Amino acid sequence: MVKVLVADDISSQGLEKLNVIPNVEIEVRTGLSEAELAEAVQDADALLVRSASKVTERVLAAARRLKVVGRAGVGVDNIDVNAATRRGVVVVNAPDGNTISAAEHTFAMMIAMARHIPQAHATVKSGKWDRKSFVGVELAGKTLAVVGMGRIGTEVAKRAKAFHMEVYGYDPFLTEERAKQLGIRRAELAEAVAVADFLTVHTPLTKETRHLIDARMFARMKDGVRVVNCARGGIIDEQALCEALASGKVAGAALDVYEEEPLPADHPLRQFPNVVFTPHLGASTEEAQLNVAIVVAEEVANVLLGRPFRNAVNLPSLDKDLKDYLEPFLTLGEKLGLLLGQLAPGALSDIEIAYGGELAQQEVSFLSRTVLKGLLGQRYGDEVNYVNAPALAEAAGITVREVKQPKSPVYTTLLSVSAATPQGRRRVAGTLYNGAGPRIVLIDDYRIDALPDGHMIYTEHLDRPGMIGRIGMILGQADINIGSMQVGRQGTGGDAVMLLSVDKPVPADVLSEIGRIDGIRTIRSIEL
Ligand code: NAD
Ligand code: MLT
Numbered sequence: 001m002v003k004v005l006v007a008d009d010i011s012s013q014g015l016e017k018l019n020v021i022p023n024v025e026i027e028v029r030t031g032l033s034e035a036e037l038a039e040a041v042q043d044a045d046a047l048l049v050r051s052a053s054k055v056t057e058r059v060l061a062a063a064r065r066l067k068v069v070g071r072a073g074v075g076v077d078n079i080d081v082n083a084a085t086r087r088g089v090v091v092v093n094a095p096d097g098n099t100i101s102a103a104e105h106t107f108a109m110m111i112a113m114a115r116h117i118p119q120a121h122a123t124v125k126s127g128k129w130d131r132k133s134f135v136g137v138e139l140a141g142k143t144l145a146v147v148g149m150g151r152i153g154t155e156v157a158k159r160a161k162a163f164h165m166e167v168y169g170y171d172p173f174l175t176e177e178r179a180k181q182l183g184i185r186r187a188e189l190a191e192a193v194a195v196a197d198f199l200t201v202h203t204p205l206t207k208e209t210r211h212l213i214d215a216r217m218f219a220r221m222k223d224g225v226r227v228v229n230c231a232r233g234g235i236i237d238e239q240a241l242c243e244a245l246a247s248g249k250v251a252g253a254a255l256d257v258y259e260e261e262p263l264p265a266d267h268p269l270r271q272f273p274n275v276v277f278t279p280h281l282g283a284s285t286e287e288a289q290l291n292v293a294i295v296v297a298e299e300v301a302n303v304l305l306g307r308p309f310r311n312a313v314n315l316p317s318l319d320k321d322l323k324d325y326l327e328p329f330l331t332l333g334e335k336l337g338l339l340l341g342q343l344a345p346g347a348l349s350d351i352e353i354a355y356g357g358e359l360a361q362q363e364v365s366f367l368s369r370t371v372l373k374g375l376l377g378q379r380y381g382d383e384v385n386y387v388n389a390p391a392l393a394e395a396a397g398i399t400v401r402e403v404k405q406p407k408s409p410v411y412t413t414l415l416s417v418s419a420a421t422p423q424g425r426r427r428v429a430g431t432l433y434n435g436a437g438p439r440i441v442l443i444d445d446y447r448i449d450a451l452p453d454g455h456m457i458y459t460e461h462l463d464r465p466g467m468i469g470r471i472g473m474i475l476g477q478a479d480i481n482i483g484s485m486q487v488g489r490q491g492t493g494g495d496a497v498m499l500l501s502v503d504k505p506v507p508a509d510v511l512s513e514i515g516r517i518d519g520i521r522t523i524r525s526i527e528l
Helices: 012-020 034-040 057-062 081-086 099-114 117-125 151-162 176-182 189-195 215-220 238-247 286-304 320-343 365-383 389-395 467-477 508-515
Strands: 002-006 024-028 046-049 068-071 090-093 143-147 166-170 198-201 225-229 250-255 275-277 349-357 400-405 413-421 424-433 437-443 446-450 455-462 482-489 495-502 520-527
Touching: 012 024, 012 286, 034 057, 046 286, 057 081, 068 286, 081 090, 090 286, 099 117, 099 151, 099 198, 099 225, 099 250, 099 275, 099 286, 143 151, 143 189, 151 166, 151 176, 166 176, 166 189, 189 215, 215 238, 238 250, 320 365, 320 413, 320 424, 320 437, 320 520, 349 365, 365 389, 365 400, 365 413, 437 495, 446 482, 446 495, 455 467, 455 508, 467 482, 467 495, 467 508, 508 520
Parallel strands: 002 024, 002 046, 046 068, 068 090, 143 166, 143 198, 198 225, 225 250, 250 275, 349 400
Antiparallel strands: 349 413, 413 424, 424 437, 437 446, 455 495, 455 520, 482 495
């Protein structure tokens, strides 16, 4: 049984996508406290949340079977991603599904604030007809500062252009070229806040962006500026905002998100008549909720079924082309790691992963994780996975280097892994043959050509006549069939290595018997 716990309201049409998981049990339990969530998640393989549930260290510690947390939306500030990474739990989100809804909500809020629509609506509802109190301002001709020019900020900027606003964008990753394309001006934060008639924030909430717009920033702004926050509570310092509203520096605010949600009933912001509020509705449209639920349910199913997935926030992102290119190498990488880990058991340090030929042109960090997963498997067993492998290596003081060697004289692509071990530096390398899958082509300085699969025996021995026959005889007597045999040697009569594939695991006494053959120096059972 595979259990998926759904802890927030998520579209049932989206959840249907989870039914591709065999024996899936979907349990929906919303509105849980931290303690209740920690209890409910104990036997869950996956946890699905929106922004209400807080996936804390305590919750993750209780979730012993958890493999994936799915966030039906963009922001992951309600999930302790570092704790999830340390525990090897993948965190996936649905980054694109609500972009348009959030951008449209931002615009609706900006216009509602500029024209006092909620306040005017309330007076008409209460039976009054007051046209004097609600004189607003136009957007056309005004300057809008957009802080955070990602997906939503960009859509807001496009809409602002259509409303004839002048747009200044601030984002460390905004290039001059992109700004030109969008018809906006790229600016530093200090400049953008100083020229703004309207200011809207669209960054994630991080250590760097918490209180990005604080009292110092308000002091730089024009008198009568209007501010919007439909991103995350805390990007604008609420106390500083209250002071700026009280002093008249800020003429209006439109807020969808708050430092504490739900916004406390006695919160000072509630006293200002020129603040427009919504209760975190940026993504609350039928379309967005369906989009994010489908995307996140598909991603969770992919993770649980061991299929490639795209939107992990604690793994390097793979676009489709790169994913398709790297996919066959992922098995090779993991097998090379497994092989080296078993050839050289014990303390490893200074791992070098070298990418030769065509592979050197690619973004390979995901592939390095598969190598590390294999390598560290000896030490950490099932505890290690693609998510936590780099963190486990770092915690163990193992340095990992990626090296790119565009020239690969023999193979079109060559993946080579070496590590400092108690027996000196050891190396294995492999490649992909068209149609024939992954092959091991090098063990230390010995060339071989072996399919890395199943039960294997590895020997280091002297290259003498009769050696192979004697090994074959001992295996035959133990009723162990040999599938293939690869020998690599430095020269006739010198040192050699052998990799034998066998149909079943080799018992320890059979291994010892082979190990006693004169001329065999090392023998190991290898599982790939
Ligand atoms: P995104 O990742 O596409 O964009 C975020 C942008 O912020 C990036 O371009 C990044 O470079 C920029 N950024 C990061 N730190 C910055 C800094 N210090 N200064 C300036 N820019 C910085 O994300 P998105 O899809 O545009 O969403 C943005 C945020 O909106 C989300 O993180 C989420 O918290 C929030 N959101 C809220 C709702 C809602 O219901 N109100 C809905 C969707 C998203
Ligand atoms: C998000 O980050 O996607 C939003 O906060 C949407 C939500 O979950 O309500």
